[in-house]
Amino acid sequence: MQQRQLGPFTVSAIGLGCMNICHAYGPPVPEADAERLLLTALDAGVTHFDTAALYGFGASETLVGKVLAPHRSRFTLASKCGLFGADLKGDGQLVRVIDGRPATLRANCEAALQRLRTDVIDLYYLHRWDKQVPVEDSVGALADLVREGKIRSIGLSEVSAATLRRAHAVHPIAAVQTEYSLWTRNPEIAVLDACRELGTAFVAFSPVARGFLCGPLDTSAFDAKDIRRTMPRFAPDNFVANQRLLSPYLAIAQEVGCSPAQLAIAWLLHKAPHILPIPGTSRVDHLLDNLGADAVRLSPDVMARLEALINNKTVAGNRYTEQANREVDTEVF
Template identity: 45%
Template sequence: MDNRIIGPEGLTVSAVGLGCMGMSQGYGAADDAESIAVLQRAVDQGVTFLDTAMSYGSGHNEELLGKALAGRRDQVVLATKFGIVRSPEGVRVDGRPENVRRHCEASLARLGTDRIDLYYQHRVDPQVPIEETVGAMAELVAEGKVRHLGLSEASPEELERAAATHPISAAQYEWSLWWRDIEDDVLPTARRLGIGMVPYSPVGRGFLAGPVGVDGFGAGDFRQNDPRFQAENLKQNEAIVAEVRSLAAARGVTPAQLVLAWLLAQGDDVVPIPGTRRAERVEENAKAADVELSQDDLDRLEAVAPRDAWVGDRQSFAAHRVVRTPV
C-alpha cells in the first residue's frame, strides 16, 4: 500500500483508509470479534489510516479500536472525532471550547493511547465560533495529545476561518461517484488552503459495489431512510450502477475498486475511507490503490455516470452539518 501526504504539515497516511463506524452503528448488528479481526487484517494489508469517532456507538467504536490495536498502536494513523454527543435526550452538537479537552481525554482512554494522530471536529457547532473550538483543539496539539487537526462537513467559509486559527490537515465529507456536491465550492477552497480531502462513504454506502435495495437491509440499517435508495430513485440509480459494473468488468476490477480508483485519481490529496465489516472487502478495497485509471477510463465513467444522472438527495447537506437535539 502506497502512502499519501496530506495537509500543510505533511500528515502521511495509507492511500486507502478504513472507516469504522459500521462496526458499531448504522448498518445493523455487528460482531465485535469479527470486527476486531477485520481491523487487524486491515493493518496487515497496509490499510493503516483508521477512522472512528466518539459518537460511533456512543464510545463503543473507539473501545473496539483500542482492543484491536493493542500492541500495534505505532503501526497506524488513528483519526477520531468529537462534537456529536448522543444521550437518552437525543443527539446534539457540542463545540464548546471548555468541553474539547474533556472529549479528547475520554477518547484517549477508550482508544488506549496517549495521542490522537488526527482529531476532527465532527460537525461545526452553530452556537460556537469555529475559531474558539479550533483554538481549544490547538491547545491539545501543543500538549502532544493530538498531532493534526481536521474538520468534518464544514462549509468553505468555516474552512477558511479554521485554517486561519491553526493548520488544518484534513477535511472529511461524503464524496463518491454518486455524490459530488463538494466539488463546487468545498474542494477548491480546501485545495487553496492545502487541506487534504478524506471522502467517507466513497462506495456510495455500499451501493456502488453492486445493486443494493431497501429490501436487502437488515434491522437498524440507516440506509432504509436514505432517499437515494427509495422507489423510483433507486430504479434510476441501479441502472447507472449496472453501467459502472460493466466498465469494471471490462477493466478487470471490481466495481468498488473502480469507484475508489476514480476518487484516488481526483488528486494526490484525496484519501478515501471505505467502511466494511468483512475481511475480504478490506483486501478488495486496499487493492484499489494499485488501479491506475487512464484518461479514457475516466472519460468512460463520466459518460455512463455523470454527476447529474443520479437522483435522490442525501437528506440535505445542512442536515449532515448540523445535528439538532429533538424537542
C-alpha cells in the same frame, strides 16, 4: 500500497473507516470479527484508521483501542469530537448531540483517549460544526489540545470552503473529511480546491456510495436500523431511477478488469493526490477487495466516461434528509 500525505503524516492511500463494525448499517459485528478485520487491515498495509465518538456511542473507539493499542506505533489514528451520544434525560438512553463548545470538546477528547488507550490522537476532527458556536472558538479549543500534546493535528468534517478558511486562520487544518464518490460530487464545488490551496488533505468517506457502487443491492433486506432506510437516494422511486446507472457502471468495471468497489475507489485515487478514501466495512473479504483498488489504473477516457455516467445531474435524490442537511455546512449543487 501507495502513500499519501494526511497533514503531517504519511499514510496508506486507502484507509479504513471504522464505523461499520458497530454502527449505521446493522447490528454490531461480533467482537472477534471486528478484531480480525482491524488486524487484517493493519497487516495488509493500512496505516490510517478513522473512528469517532459517535460510532456506536463510543463502541468503535473502544474496539479500536482494545485491538490496535499494542500496535500504536504502526498507524495514524484519527477520531472525531463534537458529535456524540449523551444522556440528556438522565434515563440511561443516549441520544445524538452536536455540541462544539470548548469545554465539551475537551471532555470528548479526554474520554476518547481513555477508550482508544493512547496518550495522543494523531488527527482529531470537529465532526460537525455546531452552528451555535463560532468555528473559531471550537478550533481554538482543539488548538489548545495540540499545544497540550493530547492531539497532534486538527481536522474538520462536512464543512464548506468558507468555513475551512475561517478555521485555518486560527490553526492549520490538516484534513477535511466529507462524503465524496461518483454519486456525491459536492466537494467539487469549492472545498476540494480550497484544500489543495491550503495544503489540507481531503478524506473521502463513503467512497463506494453507501454500497451502491459495489453491485446490486436489495433495499428490502436492509436491517431495520440501517441508516440508508431514511436516505432519499434509497427511497423506492429514486432507487429505481438510480439502478439504471448500475448496469453501465458494472460494464466499465468488467472492461477495466476490477471489481465495482475497486473502480469507485480507484476513481477517487485518480482525481487528485491530496484525496484519501476511507471505505468502511465489517467483512474481511470486502476489506481486501477495497484495498485492491490501489493497483487499478484508469485511463483518462474511462475517467471521463464514469463522470459522465454518474454525477449530480444523473443521480436521483439528495444524499441526506432535510434534518441532516441542516446539520452539515457543505456546499450543494
